Amino acid sequence: MIINHPLMGPRDRQEFTYLGDACLIDRPDWQGGNAMDQFFEYVYLRDDPAGTHRELWYHEHGDRSWLVVTRNTVTHEITNVELASDVARKQGRSK
Amino acid sequence: MTQSNRLNGGLINRGKPLNFNFDGRAYQGYEGDTLASALMANGVRFLGRSFKYHRPRGIFTAGSEEPNALVELRSGARQEPNTRATVAELYEGLVACSQNYKGSLRYDLLALNDLFSDILSAGFYYKTFMWPAAFWEKVYEPIIRSAAGLGRLSGEDDPDEYEKGFLHCDLLVIGGGPAGLMASLTAGRAGANVILADEDCRFGGRLNVEQEDVGGKPAVEWVEQAVAELTAMDNVRLMPRSTAMGAFDHGIYGVVERVQDHLHTPVEGKPRQTLWRVYSKRAILCAGATERPIVFPDNDRPGVMLAGSMRAYANRWAATPARMVAVFTNNDDGHRTAVDLMAKGVDVTVIVDARLDAPTLTGVRLISGAHVIGTKGRHGLSSIRVRQADGREETLACGALGVSGGWNPNVHLTCHQGGRPVWNESIAAFVPGQNIPVGMSVAGAAKGLFSTEDALRSGAEEAVAALESLGIAASALKLPRAVNSAYNLQPLYHVPHGKGRAWLDLQNDVTVKDVKLAHQENYRSVEHLKRYTTLGMGTDQGKTANVNALAIMAELTGKSIPETGTTIFRPPYTPVVLGTIGGRTVGKHFHPTRETPTDKWAREHNAPFDTAGDWMRARWFPQPGETHWRQSADREACNVRKNVGICDVTTLGKIDVQGADAASFLNRVYANGFAKLAVGKVRYGIMLREDGACYDDGTAARLAEEHFVITTTTANAGAVLRNMEFARQCLWPDMDVQLISTTEAWAQYAIAGPKSRELLQRIVDSEFDISNEAFPFMACDSVTLCGGLRARLFRISFSGELAYELAVPTRYGDALWRRMLELGQDLGVAPYGLEALDIMRIEKGHPTGRELDGRATALMLGMGRMVSRKKDSIGSTLDQREGLTDPNGLRLVGLKPVNQSEVITAGSQLVNETAPVHIDSEQGHVTSACISPHLGHSIGMAFLKGGDQRMGEIIRVVDPVRGTDVKVQVISTHFFDPEGGRLRA
């Protein structure tokens, strides 16, 4: 597979390490109301679709950036690649 | 030599005769022959035995789809079983043997199997061999296994080398027949970067085997000119002998190049084969088509072959399977075989054409509306039995029969990504479906366009379209005049008359009767049919059998062929040598080797090494006279506690953390507090996974307000950096903090023991005060050594002694190590390795990866209080789940034997004092153990259920595998110097 890195261009999949669903960006608030339940869902439950999947890849053998890749899990077609830090900020994550 | 079946002409070089040996007999052929064509020319018809019934087998095809002519090529270490003689290029001194028989090829004892074929029918082994129960493994299976398999490996190491390469192109053209050549010319002239790969040793495809003209000249000449033009183009890479074996995601193709297989011995230093990873923007599959036979009773005798292959042998290789041949066909293409063989002086007895309205041919007898319904000749065809439409039968003598049931487009690569082919009624064959790999298109016969004219046009058109989609302008080439021969196929898959078994899969011995039996027993889906009968599971993957079989199943179930479907096509397109896929990443190069700065010194001193991931670490440093590892390790450990020892700890991960938010960032990734760590101080830290398990520990040193250096375990260095980058980029992207790995940038040594300060004072430059007051336990600083060499000094201790870790840039590591050994001689300095390191850390109860097993939480490790509840940090919410805080859960404890002479071993299990040795009594396990030279007895660290509440209790350490059962007492893990006074000296 080839991942089109937003800064470095197309790179072979072997340069990357996969983590999983990009929902891992939305880490719950430890002081939130039912933090234990929220953390349980965050860590353990997954949509795991057969189709479009937003997922996290780490450019371990490259520039060490985390990327959010939009890929179809049936065809493996990749339609979007973004820097995870950009996505995180868009989703309201900061300090 | 004889070569009784050699014809004139062909693309062989009679100026270069080649001597070869088959089954112990000497023969001669010519350059350009394959092993099969040369054997055929020499009159050899009987080459092997089928898998199950050991029936005689002869050459069936002229290509890689060959099911029968499998030989053991070469001998000794280079022996290759199951080699298709049809694609093995002949070379001087070639040696090959037939395979799969007991006794001799001619008198194979296992041919007796055939007598029992009714018993040995499809799936019989599922219905028997069940009694008596013990016999399956002791009797039946060994017999089945020894009879199974076809060829034999030599058992020796492979002397050849293999290579892997990477290629990039705009357009990959797979197949260099008329379609592929036109596509390549079109794209090449347009300036695109083109790779043209063909599995054959020469380009041209079927143009090399047909008697036809292209562009007004013989096809072979047109091919030569096309290849010459392509060779001259810098933007075109020609790859003959290269099989595109798999279509992978995103335009990546695996192409196997047989670099030196056509030579007797590969040239040393060059690879035998190369696996190319081709990154293409577009690809055109021009893989042609493979003929299928018509199935009839006794159709498996040597001499029965595909009609298109028969004329390929005559036209390209100037060989005929017999001097008197016949043809059985259901389409016009089969006639060409008769015409071409007659032109070469071979007698064609008859063309048996199944079509009632078959066109006639001059010079040869043609019976229309007729079927071949039987054959005779055990080790080679001698006659065929023909039945006409009105029922009349006759026997006709012939030594070979060319059968044409139609052509199957080679759609395989279009299906490697899950697509299915679709049935095309007009040619009665499967053609590529809609769902083919992105970026791929198909041209020529692979698409179902069988005539040369169509193939040429199709190749050019697809190339234009492919390039246009890339924004490269390409003009359609003027097409050369070419033949548009008729096909006129009338589907006939199997003949309904005649006695005897009709064979579908020639290699695995699957017959029409087997398909009927599968149907009868309800194994009706094509996949069940395949798996139940093993049809299509041989080395040829059923290339000449599958369509006929599913057509028969369709007939039996009353479904259409498209409704019946096909089995899935998978890579590799043809079998690939394992060595080629291994390349150079085998043996000692299977993984990279990471060496520490003291590696050279350690080897000079005969240290044995351990693998720690990809690192090599010295285990101990033997002194003369030491014969047992404990002599060395105990000496080293005692020397540390008495004098001073040095140990290479470079492999532990080091991460440099900088930025205004560095401290608060570390506060989030460590479970314990770091926000208020003072500059010039080091602190031990534990890192949790988000699910609460403690997955790593290390130290964080604050060298400046905004600068930390943290350490990790050796094994988890990569994972820690990865997780920290995740937190930095994905969780808290606005924190001002940067990370970089410095594991390999700094050589790092532990310097430990009562005299360690003294030793350090001899290398640390005098302006740095490292007295106990100025540089207390857990201090850190940047210093210089030996007159200005920059270094970092950390006063941390894994051994429990007064100790430091000293880091210098790696390139000075070896020199510093030797300098310390020199300068500290009078202090008794000695190196210590992994074993001594482990002894001492066990004596202090420090957990390592043996305890940080990925399941243990801080609480289980006895460090529950280190997890701060006053801040957010990774893992600090879920580690409070009931299952992880269960008071009866595992807790890390120390163990010492009640009888001090007994030994506790790691990997043992724990049970209560009087409990039986049974899984239901299991109370935990021993993670680490050693015989402590300082305490004089064995000690162990273990996880024990509810262990923190069981101090002083007597339990047992049991090891059924090693036969030990030892009473132990549960104690603290701080076995040695529990107050830690030695650390603070």
Added chain:
Amino acid sequence: MNYSGLRVIREAFNGQRGWKPAWRNPEPKPNYDIIVIGGGGHGLATAHYLATKYGEKCIAVVEKGWIGSGNAGRNTTIVRGDYTLPPNTRFYDHSVGLWESMERELNFNVMHSQRGVLFLHHNDAERDDHYRKTNIMRMQGTDGEILGPEKLRKMYPSMNFDGRFPITGAYLHRRGGTARHDAVVWGYARSADRRGVDILQNCKVTGFRIEQGKVLGIETTRGFIGANKVGVSVAGNTSRVMDMAGIRTPIESHILQAFVSEGLKPIIPGQVNYGAGHFYISQSDKGGLVLGGDLDQYNSCAQRGNLPVFESVIEAAVTLFPMLSRARLLRAWGGLQDMSMDGHAVIDETPIKGLYLNGGWCYGGFKATPAAGECFAHLLSTEQPHELAKPYRLDRFRTGYLLDEKGQGPNPNRQ
């Protein structure tokens, strides 16, 4: 009809006319007591046990394609009971025991061959882990022993002991081995069918009918079928099917590649696992070498993998057995593996009454076939977890009573 050697000989003289269909093609009834979704090894074993041990009478197995088309028809055929954590040790050892009696129970030769499973180690830490494992196996009452290099060299003279990661020893589990995967599916199918279970192929579930938190039946491509209880046993597709019931699971779908070579005369007698890279090899009774390794490591439902893993598996094969270098690989395929968040299965009820789940089998599905079938049947019939299945409850992820042999935590692609 009974299968036996005598019958095979009789039918040989009878033109094979007497053989009956191994299972029927019934029309779906409007209602069943219990429907098992998934016609793989587990689903069919469940049906077999429901019909035999648990005496259930009105059962259907619903399969979207042909039976055994999922992972049952794609795995590397290994059967073994070597696990370190006691709940797993118990469960898989029980499974091995059921494998040993499977042929008699099903009257179908599944070619279960206990030729021994070997797991190599390359340093002391791995060796200690192997002692821990074999010790708990012996305490369970099954076999397990540690071998040093000398004994290993005798067993496998062609193994390379001095490659990149020298082999320092191994554990041997003699009761481990292989079986013919398709035969297991067919054996259970035939047995279940004989006892009245309706096996409905080409019947894909498109939804559940759920009212007031209770399942009423399933919507399929062959119409609605009512049921009192529904068991989902579709490992590989668990997430998609459970999504139809509105349930999210701790499972990710991953691709596991496997490979087979051309048929060769016998060279690998047992099943060998390499410690230094996730790689294993055995040789089938037809002579092909069966090879496998790690996941491709990204979510996928494509049932096919890419070159990096393809290459790393073969690199390990040639490193471990250099003499294999000249053999040829014949076919590469992929399975769709339910990877769970702790590496182990879920056999449990769900929040929806009457709906039960058997999934998340990771690498351990095929060898678990009979025990999973028995446990799931127990659950479906009695509505209580089987003793051996209690550790595999769904809520363990919430409560923290996880299994996790590999210690990789909630990272399915590393489990």
